[in-house]
Amino acid sequence: MTNALITAAEHLPAHLVAEMRSNHAGETGAVWIYKGILAVSQDEEVRSFAEHHLATEQQHLIFFDQWLSGRQKSLFIPLWRLAGFFLGVIAALGGRSWVYASIEAVETFVVSHYESQYAAVERFGDTELLATIQRFCNDEADHRDEAAGDVILPSRWLKAWCRLVSFGSEQAVGVARKL
Numbered sequence: 001m002t003n004a005l006i007t008a009a010e011h012l013p014a015h016l017v018a019e020m021r022s023n024h025a026g027e028t029g030a031v032w033i034y035k036g037i038l039a040v041s042q043d044e045e046v047r048s049f050a051e052h053h054l055a056t057e058q059q060h061l062i063f064f065d066q067w068l069s070g071r072q073k074s075l076f077i078p079l080w081r082l083a084g085f086f087l088g089v090i091a092a093l094g095g096r097s098w099v100y101a102s103i104e105a106v107e108t109f110v111v112s113h114y115e116s117q118y119a120a121v122e123r124f125g126d127t128e129l130l131a132t133i134q135r136f137c138n139d140e141a142d143h144r145d146e147a148a149g150d151v152i153l154p155s156r157w158l159k160a161w162c163r164l165v166s167f168g169s170e171q172a173v174g175v176a177r178k179l
């Protein structure tokens with residue numbers, strides 16, 4: 001992946017730095033969700049699903065990681081790793097349906113998060129950056145749809161868990177935009 005044509009991160013306006021910081025934090029969390037799943041699950045189907053998604057999330061993370069400077073990144077990276085990891089562990093302990101439903105909840109949030117940035121990036125005028133986050137967003141939509149195809153009648157507990165996952169993702173993004 002080349003960033004050669006994308007605006008140097010130091011020239012981004014503060015409101016876009018905030019958004020990109022939240023993307024970097026989110027992709028960190030995503031990588032660690034799959035690490036958490038893989039640390040626990042013995043289910044071959046779940047493992048291959050997680051390995052396949054992990055590879056994509058790592059590419060997304062590498063982009064933001066290499067592009068943003070150290071001080072543009074969130075102060076709470078260790079926390080986002082930990083939160084992602086435990087989300088993945090809990091989902092995997094619940095079994096297949098918990099993994100798929102959790103990923104569907106996370107990715108539904110991430111798709112709307114990326115989409116919410118399109119207008120500002122377009123206004124800023126960096127078409128390469130816009131294309132990059134649109135491509136990432138399409139990957140997340142694929143992840144969401146792949147997971148959603150496997151969700152079967154969630155229990156009351158699972159529904160409550162998914163609401164917590166969505167709420168937690170929203171709060172984390174709110175914090176990562178600022179710090």
Ligand SMILES: [Fe+2]
Pocket residue numbers: 027030056057060136140
């Ligand atoms: Fe991602």
Ligand SMILES: [Fe+2]
Pocket residue numbers: 030053057107139140143
């Ligand atoms: Fe994803």
